[in-house]
Amino acid sequence: MLRYIVKRILQAVPLMLLITIICFALINLAPYDAIDALTTPDMTQVEIDAIRQEYGLNDPVPVQYIRWLKNICRGEFGYSLLSHTKIKYDLMVRIPATIKLILPSYLTAYTLAIILGLIAGSCRNRWQDKLIDGMCSVGLAVPTFWFAMIMMYILGYKLKLLPFIGMHTIGKENSFTDYIRHFIMPYTVLVISFLPDLTRYVRALAISQLKEDYVLVQRAFGASKYEILFKHVARNVLLPLVTKLGMALPMLVTGAVITESIFSWPGIGQYFLKSVDALDYPIVMDILVLSGSLVIIGNLLSDILYCIVDPRIKEPG
Amino acid sequence: MKKRLIKVLSIFAVAAALTAACSGGGNTGSGTSKESLQNGSAKGEEASDSGKNGAASGGESVFTYIVQGDTGNSFNPMTADDRWGLMLAHAVYAPAYHIYSDGTYDYILAQSMEASEDGLSYTMKLKDGLKWSDGQPLTADDIVFTYEKINESTQNLYVGDKPIKVEKQDDTTVIFKLPAVSASAAEMLSDEVSILPKHIFEGRASFDVNLIEEKPVGAGPYVFEEYKTGEYIKFKKNPYYVKGEAAIDTIIYRNIEQSDTANLTMQAGEADAMIVPPDLLEPYIDNEAFEIHNYSEGRVPYIRLNSASEKMKDKKYREGVLYALDRDEILLAAYTDRKFYELGYSFLPFDNKYYTDKVQKWEHDVEKAKELTKDGAKNLKLCYISEDSMHERMALTIQSELKEAGIQVELSGVNTPAYMKLTNDNTVTDYDMFIGGYVMGSDPDTFAMLFSSKKDNRLNFHNEEIDRLFEEGNATLDESKRKEIYDKVQKLVSEEAIYYPLGTNLRTLVTSKRLDGVDEAKLVPIYTFGDLSKLKFK
Numbered sequence: 001m002l003r004y005i006v007k008r009i010l011q012a013v014p015l016m017l018l019i020t021i022i023c024f025a026l027i028n029l030a031p032y033d034a035i036d037a038l039t040t041p042d043m044t045q046v047e048i049d050a051i052r053q054e055y056g057l058n059d060p061v062p063v064q065y066i067r068w069l070k071n072i073c074r075g076e077f078g079y080s081l082l083s084h085t086k087i088k089y090d091l092m093v094r095i096p097a098t099i100k101l102i103l104p105s106y107l108t109a110y111t112l113a114i115i116l117g118l119i120a121g122s123c124r125n126r127w128q129d130k131l132i133d134g135m136c137s138v139g140l141a142v143p144t145f146w147f148a149m150i151m152m153y154i155l156g157y158k159l160k161l162l163p164f165i166g167m168h169t170i171g172k173e174n175s176f177t178d179y180i181r182h183f184i185m186p187y188t189v190l191v192i193s194f195l196p197d198l199t200r201y202v203r204a205l206a207i208s209q210l211k212e213d214y215v216l217v218q219r220a221f222g223a224s225k226y227e228i229l230f231k232h233v234a235r236n237v238l239l240p241l242v243t244k245l246g247m248a249l250p251m252l253v254t255g256a257v258i259t260e261s262i263f264s265w266p267g268i269g270q271y272f273l274k275s276v277d278a279l280d281y282p283i284v285m286d287i288l289v290l291s292g293s294l295v296i297i298g299n300l301l302s303d304i305l306y307c308i309v310d311p312r313i314k315e316p317g
Numbered sequence: 318m319k320k321r322l323i324k325v326l327s328i329f330a331v332a333a334a335l336t337a338a339c340s341g342g343g344n345t346g347s348g349t350s351k352e353s354l355q356n357g358s359a360k361g362e363e364a365s366d367s368g369k370n371g372a373a374s375g376g377e378s379v380f381t382y383i384v385q386g387d388t389g390n391s392f393n394p395m396t397a398d399d400r401w402g403l404m405l406a407h408a409v410y411a412p413a414y415h416i417y418s419d420g421t422y423d424y425i426l427a428q429s430m431e432a433s434e435d436g437l438s439y440t441m442k443l444k445d446g447l448k449w450s451d452g453q454p455l456t457a458d459d460i461v462f463t464y465e466k467i468n469e470s471t472q473n474l475y476v477g478d479k480p481i482k483v484e485k486q487d488d489t490t491v492i493f494k495l496p497a498v499s500a501s502a503a504e505m506l507s508d509e510v511s512i513l514p515k516h517i518f519e520g521r522a523s524f525d526v527n528l529i530e531e532k533p534v535g536a537g538p539y540v541f542e543e544y545k546t547g548e549y550i551k552f553k554k555n556p557y558y559v560k561g562e563a564a565i566d567t568i569i570y571r572n573i574e575q576s577d578t579a580n581l582t583m584q585a586g587e588a589d590a591m592i593v594p595p596d597l598l599e600p601y602i603d604n605e606a607f608e609i610h611n612y613s614e615g616r617v618p619y620i621r622l623n624s625a626s627e628k629m630k631d632k633k634y635r636e637g638v639l640y641a642l643d644r645d646e647i648l649l650a651a652y653t654d655r656k657f658y659e660l661g662y663s664f665l666p667f668d669n670k671y672y673t674d675k676v677q678k679w680e681h682d683v684e685k686a687k688e689l690t691k692d693g694a695k696n697l698k699l700c701y702i703s704e705d706s707m708h709e710r711m712a713l714t715i716q717s718e719l720k721e722a723g724i725q726v727e728l729s730g731v732n733t734p735a736y737m738k739l740t741n742d743n744t745v746t747d748y749d750m751f752i753g754g755y756v757m758g759s760d761p762d763t764f765a766m767l768f769s770s771k772k773d774n775r776l777n778f779h780n781e782e783i784d785r786l787f788e789e790g791n792a793t794l795d796e797s798k799r800k801e802i803y804d805k806v807q808k809l810v811s812e813e814a815i816y817y818p819l820g821t822n823l824r825t826l827v828t829s830k831r832l833d834g835v836d837e838a839k840l841v842p843i844y845t846f847g848d849l850s851k852l853k854f855k
Contacts (some may be wrong), residue, residue, distance in 0.1 A: 046472060082399065085389030089529055093546035149577060157581050165573060165582050166548050173545075264573045266547030274574070277704070279734040 005304055012296045019292035020072070024065045027281045055081070068282075072289065078282040080275075087283055090271060091290075095253065097167060098267035102255045105187050106248060109194035110241075116195075117202020118237065122229050124207055132199065139196035148189045148262040155185060165264045186263045190256055201244065205237040212236075239310055246302030250294040253287065378854055379567045380832070382845070383579045383591035387547055387572050394511045394533070395466065395524040400843055401570075407844040408552050408568065409450075409535035410511030411559065413441055413460065415847065416504055417839070418615050418759045420670050423847065426455065426512055426536060426559060428489075436498040436794045439506065443489040448557035449514050450540045457485040462515040464493075464506070466524070474505055481506070498792050500799060501762035512536060538563045538850035548572060554850070564834065564853035583607075589829045592845070595653045596706065601827045610835060611656060611823040614842035615666040618648070618707075618754040620715065620817040624777050626749045628694035635814040637689025638697075638750075639679035641722035642715065644819045646681075650714040651707040652822055661820035663807040664764055668821070671761045671803045676811040686722035696725050700739060700748040703730030707822075708752050715750070726750075743777040754822070756842055761803045762791040768810055776816055783809050831855050 052058055056067065071078060077087035120132040156164030163169060163182050172178040209215070210233060218228045248255075257269035268287065275283035386401040394406050413427040422430070429442045447455035464483040467474055474481045479496035486492055495502055514534050518524055526533045528544035535541075536559065539552035550570045554563040571588060573579040576597060583591050584600055593601065601607045622629045622638060629635055648658045665672040699715060701708040709730065716726040729748065731739065739745050740753060757763045765787040766773040770780070772787075783806060790802040810816060826845060828835060833855045839847035846852060 080389060083387070083389030083402070084393060084396070084525075085391040086527075089390040089527075090546055097547075152578070152581060157585050160585075165571075165578060165587070168548075170549060170551070170569060170571075261575050262578055264548075264575065264578055266545070270574060271547065277732065 023288045077286045094268040105190035109191045113198030117199045120203040121206025136196035144193045209233045242305045243302045246298040249298030250291040253291045377566045380565045381569045381588040383588045384570045408539045409537045411536040439493040441491045450555045451534045456488045460491045463513045501760040504760045563850035595657045610826040612840035616756045618819045621751045634693035637686045640682045641686035643681035647714045650710045658822045666821040697749040698727045699750045701752040
């Protein structure tokens with residue numbers, strides 16, 4: 001197992017390098033000049049040239065790439081072109097803020113999806129299935145931003161039950177209750193947005209598993225429906241779900257762009273979106289590399305977990 | 318199964334009960350909105366904590382201004398050039414003096430700024446007893462230090478290719494020596510320059526201030542207190558501010574970038590001020606809880622005909638295109654109501670003291686337009702910023718107006734960086750027209766970089782007479798002569814039929830009813846409030 005893990009990690013290194021090259025090349029191919037993001041109309045050409053020099057924008061692209069890669073490896077994410085501020089400090093605050101929101105939401109949606117998906121799958125075409133499936137259809141059809149705005153309007157503005165901006169009330173940064181009150185609305189929105197897709201996935205898996213011979217055998221042995229569903233079917237349904245969990249890892253960085261933006265949650269989503277809009281390419285590249293790396297790490301974790309969860313699967317190779 | 322479902326439901330019920338309990342118990346957050354509007358100060362936990370300072374007066378007063386941007390975790394008062402960075406600089410640092418758009422001076426650290434008779438030197442006299450926010454004295458050494466450091470890193474204080482020299486005469490007097498006469502020198506030396514503390518920055522490699530680890534020392538009305546990434550910047554009043562301690566204890570610039578959320582926050586009474594675009598203003602009109610202030614930032618929206626494009630080479634054709642346009646209709650489409658803009662015919666904002674409307678106005682005349690464009694191109698391409706809804710509405714109006722004159726316009730919206738790239742390149746021929754807008758200084762010489770081919774020539778003009786007049790205007794100190802010169806420049810710029818000014822759009826600030834002192838603070842470009850210390854609660 002250890003050999004396999006080491007081998008997979010070593011395989012991931014060139015892939016990560018490839019990601020950095022692709023990110024850097026794509027940004028450099030964009031038909032804009034980064035200098036435009038740094039200049040103002042009242043600057044003279046001399047000043048513009050000085051800025052170009054200062055930011056190393058005159059160097060050949062490979063030189064710029066190696067300098068950038070070296071810095072990334074040292075944990076130096078560079079400076080924002082627009083605000084001239086250290087990206088590292090922003091990421092240190094914004095990534096945990098996003099994780100604090102997405103992780104509980106996804107785990108809740110994941111757990112609920114398993115329960116609801118198994119119920120729907122086992123009660124195929126009965127009222128329980130129709131109800132769950134119908135709710136999933138509604139969930140998929142309702143845009144996240146609309147649902148967020150409606151929640152904010154009713155619970156936050158009209159009924160004044162919950163605060164609707166940011167992560168804390170100013171001056172109450174250490175209050176857990178205050179945090180939870182700010183957390184409830186974006187959390188609910190995210191759970192509702194993650195849930196339908198996952199539930200339908202579990203439902204489809206459950207339906208296919210219930211057709212398997214082992215279910216028939218269990219029934220013949222007189223196992224209860226509950227036993228069959230949660231002891232036997234659930235185990236087999238969880239296998240592909242493990243892959244889904246690993247693949248969801250990049251969402252920890254870019255999974256709540258809209259929700260964060262609407263609730264002014266100080267996470268990475270809005271930061272990324274704004275950087276793309278303004279072509280603040282050091283930020284864009286850093287986040288792309290981070291989420292790209294998370295895809296690879298997610299895949300790696302999925303493979304490893306798959307091996308651990310399913311003893312029938314032997315070490316590949 | 319049923320038991321499990323009941324368990325899940327009961328978890329939700331407990332969560333809901335907890336939420337209700339929290340909202341019932343706490344008097345902060347959205348729940349404070351009405352209360353805070355009424356008593357003018359109590360806000361959040363801080364307000365109640367500081368209630369010991371005087372419950373009758375409502376404790377610590379907090380002014381929350383919604384901004385739609387983040388300054389970032391570090392800040393450089395020397396190079397800040399974005400709106401949020403400049404707003405931060407304006408709160409923490411003070412300039413020597415400020416020149417309003419009508420030309421009046423507001424002396425802040427300086428007591429006077431006098432030009433010599435030959436116009437080659439200026440004497441700045443500082444007020445007595447100036448202090449930095451850390452209590453250290455602010456002297457002529459700080460002034461000299463600031464201007465010298467600017468000259469070391471930029472050419473912002475250059476006349477021609479030589480810098481303005483700065484010399485200390487005594488502790489409260491500084492002399493500025495110009496290499497040549499420059500009528501715009503007083504503006505160059507004014508409020509874009511934050512005076513910086515020598516005792517803090519001397520010996521440091523850069524002027525970068527890390528807002529997470531440091532607290533900048535300034536001489537502005539407020540002192541920086543706290544920065545929260547993506548959330549807010551907080552300031553406390555500066556006890557040593559030269560114009561007297563501010564009336565409001567704490568100012569918060571709250572970052573809410575989503576306009577719907579910002580609007581809801583404002584309407585819920587959780588903030589005291591925000592800039593609202595005309596199309597989102599409806600909930601505030603005739604609403605007793607708010608006041609609406611329209612003011613000019615001196616921004617001039619315009620349409621530029623691309624003189625580099627083959628289709629626009631013929632001046633008669635360009636004139637025809639301009640005759641097809643109706644500036645009132647275009648601005649009305651963009652800003653929804655005439656109270657949000659003033660029509661203008663020159664490149665200067667309508668409230669600039671050098672502004673004249675005695676220029677070629679290209680008043681809307683479809684028949685003339687048809688006649689003049691009959692031999693020219695029948696298809697044009699218009700470039701505008703796609704994410705700017707006002708640009709989009711303007712573009713649609715221009716398209717329909719030119720259609721009347723028999724010209725089809727292809728609308729091409731691009732994002733801001735692409736737009737900047739295209740408009741900064743005077744050789745671009747892919748587009749025939751551009752929609753744009755600018756905010757320049759109050760001295761007409763600051764506009765030279767738009768129209769003079771000897772400067773940046775942002776609008777791609779090639780007229781020697783215009784170049785010469787701009788140079789002459791800057792080298793002339795006599796007011797009436799300057800007026801004559803800039804009248805001529807405005808006329809010539811208009812006659813070139815390259816540039817079509819639409820007027821001056823107004824910026825709309827919505828404030829909560831409890832906020833007072835907006836008129837005394839004065840509304841100014843970029844910073845919004847000229848003197849933050851004058852704001853108070855009713």
